[in-house]
Amino acid sequence: MKSSISSVRRPRRQGLVWFVPLAIALALVPLFFNNYYAQQATFVCMYAALALSWNVIGGFTGYPSFSTAAFVGLGAYAGAILQNAGMPMMLAWVAATAVTALFAAVLGYAILRMKGHYFAIGSIAIVESMRLLASSWSSLTGGGEGLNLPIFPGGPDHAGRVFFYAMFVVMIVAAMMSLWLDRSRLGFGLRCVQQNEDAADMVGVNVNASKIAAFVLSALFCGTTGAISASWVSYISPPDAFSILMTLKVPVMALLGGAGTVLGPVLGALVFVLVEQTLMSRFLDYSQAMLGVIIVFLIFFLPGGLLGAGLFERLSGRLARLRRASA
Amino acid sequence: MSPLLRVEGVSRYFGGVAAVNKVSFELAPGEIVGLIGPNGAGKTTLVNLVTGVLRPSAGRVWFEGADVTAQRPWQASRRGLARTFQIVQPFPQMTVLENVAAGALFGGGAASRPEAEDVAMEFLEFVGLAPLAERSAMSLTLPSRKRLELAKSLAMRPKVLLLDEVNAGLNSAEIGAAIELIRQIAARGVTIMLIEHLMKVVFSLCDRLLVLHHGELIAQGDPRAVASDPAVVKAYLGSKYAAQEQQVGAGPVDAADPVDTPSGGGHD
Ligand SMILES: Nc1ncnc2c1ncn2[C@@H]1O[C@H](COP(=O)(O)OP(=O)(O)OP(=O)(O)O)[C@@H](O)[C@H]1O
Ligand SMILES: [Mg+2]
Numbered sequence: 001m002k003s004s005i006s007s008v009r010r011p012r013r014q015g016l017v018w019f020v021p022l023a024i025a026l027a028l029v030p031l032f033f034n035n036y037y038a039q040q041a042t043f044v045c046m047y048a049a050l051a052l053s054w055n056v057i058g059g060f061t062g063y064p065s066f067s068t069a070a071f072v073g074l075g076a077y078a079g080a081i082l083q084n085a086g087m088p089m090m091l092a093w094v095a096a097t098a099v100t101a102l103f104a105a106v107l108g109y110a111i112l113r114m115k116g117h118y119f120a121i122g123s124i125a126i127v128e129s130m131r132l133l134a135s136s137w138s139s140l141t142g143g144g145e146g147l148n149l150p151i152f153p154g155g156p157d158h159a160g161r162v163f164f165y166a167m168f169v170v171m172i173v174a175a176m177m178s179l180w181l182d183r184s185r186l187g188f189g190l191r192c193v194q195q196n197e198d199a200a201d202m203v204g205v206n207v208n209a210s211k212i213a214a215f216v217l218s219a220l221f222c223g224t225t226g227a228i229s230a231s232w233v234s235y236i237s238p239p240d241a242f243s244i245l246m247t248l249k250v251p252v253m254a255l256l257g258g259a260g261t262v263l264g265p266v267l268g269a270l271v272f273v274l275v276e277q278t279l280m281s282r283f284l285d286y287s288q289a290m291l292g293v294i295i296v297f298l299i300f301f302l303p304g305g306l307l308g309a310g311l312f313e314r315l316s317g318r319l320a321r322l323r324r325a326s327a
Numbered sequence: 328m329s330p331l332l333r334v335e336g337v338s339r340y341f342g343g344v345a346a347v348n349k350v351s352f353e354l355a356p357g358e359i360v361g362l363i364g365p366n367g368a369g370k371t372t373l374v375n376l377v378t379g380v381l382r383p384s385a386g387r388v389w390f391e392g393a394d395v396t397a398q399r400p401w402q403a404s405r406r407g408l409a410r411t412f413q414i415v416q417p418f419p420q421m422t423v424l425e426n427v428a429a430g431a432l433f434g435g436g437a438a439s440r441p442e443a444e445d446v447a448m449e450f451l452e453f454v455g456l457a458p459l460a461e462r463s464a465m466s467l468t469l470p471s472r473k474r475l476e477l478a479k480s481l482a483m484r485p486k487v488l489l490l491d492e493v494n495a496g497l498n499s500a501e502i503g504a505a506i507e508l509i510r511q512i513a514a515r516g517v518t519i520m521l522i523e524h525l526m527k528v529v530f531s532l533c534d535r536l537l538v539l540h541h542g543e544l545i546a547q548g549d550p551r552a553v554a555s556d557p558a559v560v561k562a563y564l565g566s567k568y569a570a571q572e573q574q575v576g577a578g579p580v581d582a583a584d585p586v587d588t589p590s591g592g593g594h595d
Binding site (some may be wrong): 076183185188189191195196198199200201202203204205206207 | 378380399402404405409410412416417418419420421428429430432433434435439440479483531
């Protein structure tokens, strides 16, 4: 990754070339394929939104957060509780997003003082604390038995489509947020923080405020996603909502696509979900081991991710060498 | 003229040891002031106290009449109080242009990123790095990194610039160019405080000198008068050199001496 070849900017700008066709293709899935494929496409959109969100704090800002599931779970519970209290579904999603953002602001203020592995451990501890809270606060959360939500009317095919498009919109909005951030003053400040926090402070970046803003942006759509999936499956429980596996998977997807690239996390989520589904259907027992294999593969062969600066250059270098060898 | 920067009885302790001890001084607009002292005298610590990197254990810092003792570094740079780091601190994976544009955008108040890049290009030309604008910062040599650090702080459009050994590690041709550059910066109306081990640089640039030793300001005033002050000679060179000195009978920090003082400036 530490290639000294000019800037890191160029690969980031190529994103839209493949993102727009991919988004169109995804949008067509529920129209032409059955509910199973619509469901898989919904997962792709959901994980793409989560990986794009993680990229704001983990990629742009360089803080290895494992709080994704804390935000998803909070969004799920907030949405479920509000919907059960009679709030219309869509309004409950929006409210859950706001609750999650507020929580992230307060949490960020507290834990963004930590750095490196201290921050990583702190952020994963939040997921566990939230899960324990959800299990024990029975009067509000239903405790270990979880919460049921109203079943979406109109049959499974119709519901599948509605929830797919809801997730699809969240993914598009998260992608637009990433594109905006990449060009914005805040995004530039976050890249400064990622490169050298003291130097960022010295050039006039309000480092603490920027990091908190990044944490809130990284949480927003996790909250929305959590609320939508709660409505989708009509049932939530503490271990599903605050899933440690999810909190590990999402950063891996972002790294797979290329952390710090603008839209790479979408590609990472797509590849991960497709590989996971094909493996899951064949080798059910080994699907978790696969996560480990992907991590090892990433570290050794793809430190910059699928879209990272290194890959294209390394591949073209290798091709050139092959050509020279055969000539 | 009222001072631009006023430091009033500032101290900073590290585990009971005073790295900076009751230091007071002022910078008037347009001055170039040298801050000298042996290794570990507290020069960098003093810069850190003035720019909000460290909070003073006691004392106050005033900038343009306002008490800025509790400021954070980003606030200092937005106010017009910029510094360079003794150990250069680039954004390694950004381009040279982006590094300087960051200074222009955040510290210098440029309205947009394109505007910040225009300002950055101007200062890259000023320090002679324009041809390397699209290179990554980490690919630069040490002298270029020092210039990058300078361009970055200039892009913040400072009123006061604190230069912490921007010439350390440069050869004598590069130092000549650096002196010229600092002179041009001062000509643009920037007040400069220069931390420097090389007496050649100090004497050719500074209107006034401050001497720090064991955290205390032991002398200040006209450079030549300060350099021949016996207390300074002893503190600066230590008793071993002071003894040699008496045998030779010439000023150790002679204005005509083009090389380093024995405490060395070759480190970074
Ligand atoms: N963060 C810190 N924690 C503990 N001690 C420190 C810290 N910063 C500086 N010191 C100590 O304070 C004293 C002054 O250090 P400082 O770096 O300010 O000296 P200096 O005059 O800049 O030296 P040099 O010429 O080597 O750059 C030294 O003894 C140093 O070890
Ligand atoms: Mg120093």
